[in-house]
Amino acid sequence: MSESNLIKTHSRFYLSVNPAADGRKMRSIIAEDPEWSLAEVPALTKLCLQCIVKNFTEKPILDELKPSHKSYVLERLSPSLPLTVTANLISDESYWRRCTEARWGPSDVTAYGNSWKRMFFERHLEGIIELFIPDVTDTRTVLELVPLCRNYVKRLKISQLLPPIKEPPRFDEDDESDCVSDAGSDGPSVDHFDFQILLDKLGNLEELHLVYGVKGCGMNFEWNLFEFTFRDCECLAKALKSCKTLQVFSVHRSKVDDDKCCILASHLLDHPSLLELDLSHNHIGDRGAKAISKLLNQSKLKKLNLYNNRIRGPGAQALAQALSRNTTLTSLVLRLNRIGDEGGQALGQALMKNKTLVNLHLGANKMTEPSAMALSRALVDNSTLKILNLSNNKLGADGGKVLEEGISHNCSLVECDLRLTDVDQESELYITQTLRTNQSLTGRKPHHSPNDEV
Structure with missing residues (x-):
């Protein structure tokens, strides 16, 4: 393009952007580049913040930012980011509210001390425990969460505890008697989730509410789905004794009888902080x-x-x-x-x-x-x-x-x-x-x- 044509093009662009520069009515030019726009070029700061948001999982940068820049990043972070990244880094309640509502829908936070972060981690841990299947679910799914949630979990309300999967006995056509005896010697390592692996690690836990049963079993009903065994009781009693911060404990609708009640009571005799005990809807008699x-x-x-x-x-x-x-x-x-x-x-x-x-x-x-x-x-x-x-x-x-x-x-x-x-x-x-x-x-x-x- 010649210099004269270039000058004309620039003058037309100037007049289209600045119509007051010429009294005549001017037409807007049509750019040859279809992606060309009159939109303002983003500031370098904004581009950097967008890059931080995009790469937050690999390189989380937050505390080093100015308050206004930090707010910009937090508003745009995805609620599905890994907890290993966000749990001990982000304290912003608005972010944890988005995480909570993205997962469970609109929720009432008042029962959680008005803390969305506490609500998220309590419900998240409750869900893992309620779906834990002995000898199937890896205990690491719980233990790996502990460092991320232990500072925020004050109460756990476990509405179901699943028993082990009951497998039918298998018979060998060649040696039926041997197989029957072998099958009888095998069994699950625990009958329900073992709270001994968890309670002593939750340094702020104040309330624990348990039901040893299965929700919504429907046509698959069996009595063993609602059985609080002696092994469960002994494990739970030891776990309660190790949880020095516990103030409220309840286990109801779990067929706690006299023997199990005696075990629980004996381990709670010298508990330093227990203030409320709820054993309602059970089978406790005079000995209990x-x-x-x-x-x-x-x-x-x-x-x-x-x-x-x-x-x-x-x-x-x-x-x-x-x-x-x-x-x-x-x-x-x-x-x-x-x-x-x-x-x-x-x-x-x-x-x-x-x-x-x-x-x-x-x-x-x-x-x-x-x-x-x-x-x-x-x-x-x-x-x-x-x-x-x-x-x-x-x-x-x-x-x-x-x-x-x-x-x-x-x-x-x-x-x-x-x-x-x-x-x-x-x-x-x-x-x-x-x-x-x-x-x-x-x-x-x-x-x-x-x-x-x-």
Whole structure:
């Protein structure tokens, strides 16, 4: 192109970009290069940041950046980056929120201390444990995650634990007898996930909730899918003892019987931090209750939940004896057991000595008028108990009268559930009015928990 034509081309370009430079109406030029654009060339800084984002897995650069540049990179990082890269490098909550919602959809973070990073790692570790198959899943899938998540995991809620895959016995046509004996000698190394490999490594773990069962087994139902074995129990008990930071422990709907309860209780006797124990929906009887009573004497438990077990009078008497000396327990739930008047009277006598219990749930325990009399006498002297649930016990009209008398001398009780107790309406009305007076004096409103249903 000649110099004159080049000048003309530049002048047309200048006038198309700067129409104010000439009063005449000008047409925009058409570039010969189809990829040519009037878009502004990105700054070198931006190009460098884009390169950092693109190559973050191979060369993660973050802390060295200025705050504004760091924000730019974090907003553009993929939520699917390897955890080995991001876990201990990225603390930005917005990034972990994107990771969480990309995997599980919109989520409520309030139950995780409003920490998206904690929520992500707790749910991630829970998922690995819930899908762990003994002798099939490599334990390294759990152990390799520990250095990445141990600073952020405070609670684990395991809703299922899978048993080993049950293989049918194989028979050799040449020597059937030998093969049968060999097959009988082989077996899984563990019955469920062994928490001994994990709990002592989670230095911030405060809560552990377990169910030894399988969700959604459907037509593949077998009883062995819901079996908490002795080997499981021994492994779990040792793991609990090694987890010095644990404050809340529950294993429910897992067929924990007296023998297994004794094993768990013996390993928790000197636990330095355990405050809440939930063994609800199991098969615990009197021997198990006696083992727990020893735990009450030596531990710092504040809450004990034995809802829906098989505890009868002797077991309740052992718990009552421990309760009369205990100075830490604030809540005891014995709903849906079989303590009867033998246990009800013992607990009433314990309340005359106990000075710390605030909540006592004795619903559906086959108690009658003698239990009401013992509890009534206790309420005359007890100034600590605030919530008493006696629902679904056959206390009768006379039982209601004696409770009415005891509550009339009490200023601390603010709730007393008497549904389905055959207490007459006059007594129930008087008790309700007295409780309202106590509520106004203490400024406490009635509290209804999910376990309050009859």
